[in-house]
Amino acid sequence: MFQSFDSTADPSQAGPRLERLRALMIEENLEGLLVPHSDEHQGEYLPPGAERLAWLTGFTGSAGAALILRGKAILFVDGRYTLQAGEQTDPTLFDIESLVDNPPREWMKAHLSKGARIGFDPWLHTIGDIRGLRKALEKVGAEAVPLERNLVDAIWEDQPAPPAEPVRIHPLSYAGEAAADKLSRLAGKLAEDGIDHTVLTDPSSLAWAFNIRGSDVPHTPLALGFAILSAKDRPRLFMDPKKLSNETEAYLRELAELHAPSELETVLAELARDGAKIGLDNARAAEKLRLLVEESGGTTVSFADPTALPRAMKNEPELRGARAAHLRDGAALAPFLAWLDAQEPESLDEIAVVKHLEECRRTGEEAQMPLRDISFDTISGAGPNGAIIHYRVTEKTNRKLASGELLLVDSGGQYEDGTTDVTRTVALGRPTDEMRNRFTLVLKGMIAISMLRFPEGTRGMDIDAFARLALWNAGLDYGHGTGHGVGSYLSVHEGPQRIAKTGTEKLRTGMILSNEPGYYRAGHYGIRIENLIVVTPPKAVPGGEVEMHGFETLTLAPIDRRLIEPSLLSVEERAWLDAYHKRVFEEVGPLVDGETAAWLRGATAPL
Structure with a gap:
């Protein structure tokens, strides 16, 4: 499964490709x-065919974007x-x-001249993005121009064709609610809000609403397509018929009118045309859809994807599946960590680590629910590569492990009953005092979130600082959010919930x-500790007056005790860690072989 490099990316060809692209820009x-x-x-x-950047x-x-000018090119990326x-x-x-x-x-507002025309493909930008872009360009007298053709596609001669992988029906036992009931609820939401129709553009929304899964994109079980939901009419699903078996087509015809994607417009x-109110999610829907509706005489209304919140709030069968998936995932991580601990660091490189971990996740899949896929490209960063927040090892960057490094x-794994995501930072040989200090400060932040109680209405931005406090007190920080939402056998990065300075969504049961605070010393090492957590129902606190939510930890994997400085932990933090490790051993220990269980007993011993 390991891929050493994205087959579409070849930096050596960037120069000639820019020249051809600029020729079209002039035209x-x-x-x-x-x-x-x-x-x-x-x-x-x-x-693959959409990897234009x-x-x-x-x-x-x-994540990223490029602005190609006639005499200059700028690549915009975030801190990761x-x-x-x-x-x-x-x-x-x-x-x-x-x-x-x-x-x-913002860059264009500061650098462009009056009269500059900036082209964009309206299918590839959201309504909100283009609204912000137009507002910025108007201030300098420049113009955002929607294009009829994608100029990158025009020069990409061997561009891969759109995927057409089979669509699978997601069993009700894992989904927890029939698709017909979900669609009925969604229609009621449209009627309640006075919306005639809305377009679902996010394949995760289709997957959830229709209880289907697919394999059209790497590591996320999505079937690409669109849907139009209506307050009164049957839903309309736009999906390549080549993806549908007789069984799947019959299942979907019971739920919706089926159309080819080419019929969407x-x-x-x-x-x-009859002046209908069309709800479009400004943060998800393409600008092209707004243009199409308004040019056809309809009215566009800002309307958040109605599947987003119910999809994020997992029902009990989905939570049972998540717990089961994390238990099996823990039983795969334990032998991996035991194996890693037994190796001489210099005998391994980053790619060997990735391959062995994937093998551990696949071991025994005949007897248990199989791993469908990894949930993202595994990050295996040794030494300075660990400081690259979303490092992806390639044959070119592959680094030997070395004693004294981190x-x-x-x-993570994609299982039919759940999606996992876990980060562990491991000492290779004897860690330095600085490494232990920084690791423990990160651990304190992870524990703070794990132990947190919070009232109804609390947002991710309200609790993000708890994960950073110990680092802030030491004059340190990390350049990413503390937590992202995770789907139920769907995307490992799911909104709208997140724990971050920009996390405006309320955290709901x-x-x-x-839960993944970190610390990164560029050129030396990176530290991140990540567990998945689920928001628990509000309940009374003894002696309190307000019911409080909390978090249940799903991930079951030991945290490297060699990197912990116990003197930096409070009594409550040590108690949490010891209880967590006790749970890991009690739940995972019976699922692994005797040698791994013996290693796990030591790895989860009380501090």
């Missing part, structure tokens, strides 16, 4: 062109990818800017999130 009378990392569904994980620049991260972007792109061709602190619209235009391994 279109454009000063610049925006090339985002996105597809028509605004997804994080893209099919990687093909053009060489950068393979999961700053080092990676510098290593993967030609510095003579691309300047690197912050996607967060100086996004394309025609059907939506017809629905809009190894950061961030990985059943939401699964990651």
